[in-house]
Amino acid sequence: MQNKNITINDVAKLAGVSKRTVSRVINRSPLVGEKTRERVESIIKDVNFSPDKQARGLASSKSYLLGLIYDNFDALSIIQVQRGAISVCTELGYELVVHPCESSNDAFIEECLNAISGSKLDGVIILPPVSENKELAAALREANCPYVRIASVDFDDTENVVVSDEREAMKGMADHFVELGHKEIGFISGPLSFHSSRERMEGFLSELEKFGITVAEESIKEGKNSFESGIACAKELLSKNKNLTAIIANNDDMAAGVLRLANDMGIDVPAQLSVAGFDDNLLASRIIPSLTTINRPINNMAALATQKLINKIQSENSLPLTLNSEIKPKLIIRESTDTMKENK
Amino acid sequence: MQNKNITINDVAKLAGVSKRTVSRVINRSPLVGEKTRERVESIIKDVNFSPDKQARGLASSKSYLLGLIYDNFDALSIIQVQRGAISVCTELGYELVVHPCESSNDAFIEECLNAISGSKLDGVIILPPVSENKELAAALREANCPYVRIASVDFDDTENVVVSDEREAMKGMADHFVELGHKEIGFISGPLSFHSSRERMEGFLSELEKFGITVAEESIKEGKNSFESGIACAKELLSKNKNLTAIIANNDDMAAGVLRLANDMGIDVPAQLSVAGFDDNLLASRIIPSLTTINRPINNMAALATQKLINKIQSENSLPLTLNSEIKPKLIIRESTDTMKENK
DNA sequence: TTGAAAGCGCTAACAA
DNA sequence: TTGTTAGCGCTTTCAA
Numbered sequence A, B: 001m002q003n004k005n006i007t008i009n010d011v012a013k014l015a016g017v018s019k020r021t022v023s024r025v026i027n028r029s030p031l032v033g034e035k036t037r038e039r040v041e042s043i044i045k046d047v048n049f050s051p052d053k054q055a056r057g058l059a060s061s062k063s064y065l066l067g068l069i070y071d072n073f074d075a076l077s078i079i080q081v082q083r084g085a086i087s088v089c090t091e092l093g094y095e096l097v098v099h100p101c102e103s104s105n106d107a108f109i110e111e112c113l114n115a116i117s118g119s120k121l122d123g124v125i126i127l128p129p130v131s132e133n134k135e136l137a138a139a140l141r142e143a144n145c146p147y148v149r150i151a152s153v154d155f156d157d158t159e160n161v162v163v164s165d166e167r168e169a170m171k172g173m174a175d176h177f178v179e180l181g182h183k184e185i186g187f188i189s190g191p192l193s194f195h196s197s198r199e200r201m202e203g204f205l206s207e208l209e210k211f212g213i214t215v216a217e218e219s220i221k222e223g224k225n226s227f228e229s230g231i232a233c234a235k236e237l238l239s240k241n242k243n244l245t246a247i248i249a250n251n252d253d254m255a256a257g258v259l260r261l262a263n264d265m266g267i268d269v270p271a272q273l274s275v276a277g278f279d280d281n282l283l284a285s286r287i288i289p290s291l292t293t294i295n296r297p298i299n300n301m302a303a304l305a306t307q308k309l310i311n312k313i314q315s316e317n318s319l320p321l322t323l324n325s326e327i328k329p330k331l332i333i334r335e336s337t338d339t340m341k342e343n344k
Numbered sequence C: 001t002t003g004a005a006a007g008c009g010c011t012a013a014c015a016a
Numbered sequence D: 001t002t003g004t005t006a007g008c009g010c011t012t013t014c015a016a
Helices: A008-015 A019-026 A034-047 A053-060 A078-091 A108-118 A134-142 A166-179 A195-210 A227-240 A252-265 A282-286 A298-314 B008-015 B019-026 B034-047 B053-060 B078-091 B108-118 B134-142 B166-179 B195-210 B227-240 B252-265 B282-286 B298-314
Strands: A065-070 A095-100 A123-126 A147-151 A161-164 A185-189 A220-222 A246-249 A274-276 A293-295 A330-332 B065-070 B095-100 B123-126 B147-151 B161-164 B185-189 B220-222 B246-249 B274-276 B293-295 B330-332
Touching (some): A008 A019, A008 A034, A019 A034, A065 A108, A078 A095, A078 A298, A078 B078, A078 B095, A095 B078, A108 A134, A123 A134, A123 A298, A147 A298, A166 A246, A166 A293, A166 A330, A185 A195, A185 A227, A227 A246, A227 A252, A246 A252, A252 A282, A282 B252, B008 B019, B008 B034, B019 B034, B065 B078, B065 B108, B078 B095, B078 B298, B108 B134, B123 B134, B123 B298, B134 B147, B147 B298, B161 B298, B166 B195, B166 B246, B166 B274, B166 B293, B185 B195, B220 B227, B227 B252, B246 B252, B252 B274, B252 B282
Parallel strands (some): A065 A123, A123 A147, A185 A220, A185 A246, A246 A274, B065 B095, B065 B123, B123 B147, B147 B161, B185 B246
Antiparallel strands (some): A293 A330, B293 B330
16 A cells, blocks of 8 residues: 655655656656666655645646547447556556546537546547547547547547557458358448548448449348347348348448347348348357357557657657557457358 | 647736636636626636646645556446446546455555545545455544545445345345246355455345345355356355256356356256356356346446545535435346256 | 645756 | 745635
8 A cells, every 4th residue: 555645745855855856757757867866766665655646737737547439339349448548547657537428419529628628638539430539539648638549540649549550451351252152242331420440341332342343222231239229220231232241340330230130030040141240249159159250459559549648648749659540450250141051 | 629828827928817706707706796706707618728736736646546446346247337437537637546365365455545645546446345344444544545435235334335136136036036936046255354245145045045045154155246147156055965956146147157057067058057146247158058147237337336436535624514325236137047948 | 615825846047 | 946925716724
């Protein structure tokens, strides 16, 4: 347990230096003699001193608080994101404050800014699809609030994004379906206002085209990324095209909806219909049949984003460290497309 | 957007009072003349002043930060808990800081205390099963850190817990299985070191006894609350007792494991085997067959706990407001036990 | 009922 | 390389 009664003054006294010097040591200022530094550091260890964040914050207008902004992000994956972010935060003396929001609200951006200034957040991590919001990013820049966006395309300076190449990943998915011999394929996209929905769809369709497979317009349906929406879209697709042998959905929740509908209609998956999703959330591996999908190391992405953000915050004056930030998602093949090892 | 440049001094000047008086207004001290209060309040509104949390905290040793401590809590439900807690936090000017932890670590309690003192958390909300940890509660009391535990039994002062009567809920589950005519029932408990596991099991078994149904010892298996554990336990139960017509698991994850095993063994659920879980997490409604389970309004519980915690923090000297805090979980019947409307 | 002054624990100018 | 002196924006003695 930290000794809450020890302050910088005590340390200064014990070390026989001014508190300004102790402060320099704490903040890793280079302007401290080596011997002084060592002495101060050893005393800090001895008395188990740790500087008060509030006082530090008040004096330097920092808070050591990072915000996590999201809306509509896969609910089953957020925990992983949080774990990833928190691990880095804890290590570096920051705290993570969670901010689910309603990005459809008119006042959404203002609400975010209020939350940020209200708690003096030092910076924010933004999950998709909110991360695609240009107005938000612009507002944050204007407000001088450092941010890192997790996204599927790098539509911002490298230091501000962590991207996973979802387009490429979906090409892999397309290859998989081609290998399985599917010709009549249905596609349930996410809301097309989301950049990532378009990335995934275009990646998938363009790759199919390479193999001479064109997905008819009536075999594409825009969904809302929800389970219920998956059911509704699948119903429509299957009624319009009786010959579909595969349906790919923009995310696992909708794919689960497809499985549900198939089950209710007595369609066997994968024997009669192959199904795939995207996210590899907890549902994907537990549902029956288990779901072929695409996995992003989302906790690593979050950790990386946090790392980047803190770098940015701490090196406001020096140039920001550029961390590699291109993440490769990968295809996970499971029962829902595995016609070799038929389910049941 | 809040005006970050306005301080208590500005307000004081504008209102023609001392900042001490403004401070009194902010903190709802009764020692302010009515007219003065009104004037100050209107100015606060006009200039959109909101006191700086850090400065407030530094001066009063508060942080306006609440912690959420958990480990092993159903991953698919944590989001709801967070939403519930955050809604109250935001409303009351607090911020929620998330603290997943490893309660099996030796240093676990110390780590919690460190996190609390390190960020000067004003109080913490503890989810089960960590909430059952007596040592942690004792340590928190000793450290003078207000807390509220979410639990299945009220093993603490009413002001410190929000309970849901899981024993009672499991009786309802037992009634349901009796109605379905099951005689040979298997039970997969949670770790028996968890109070809630015992509550659920005892509630279930005792109710069955009332109907003259005794579950044989070999039909009870202690699980670990994970999907994999559900599979393993189900396998063992089914191999020991071929006549089982129902398996109830301590949570949805394990029940999902049972469904998985049944599927792999070609056992039809619910025609040949009825299955039920506990939690009503996102998986329960999406899995096939959908899962009969027990729903707790966990977001409300979290909101209530937050409410209670803040009450406690703010009325440290006055007597704490006693909010009602007994929550009734309810049985949700779905396909996995619905033999009338057989699945498929 | 109100106010003046001190100080929470730290960092930031400016000197030295 | 180090120290001195002010604050950061608020609450809290204590007095009036």
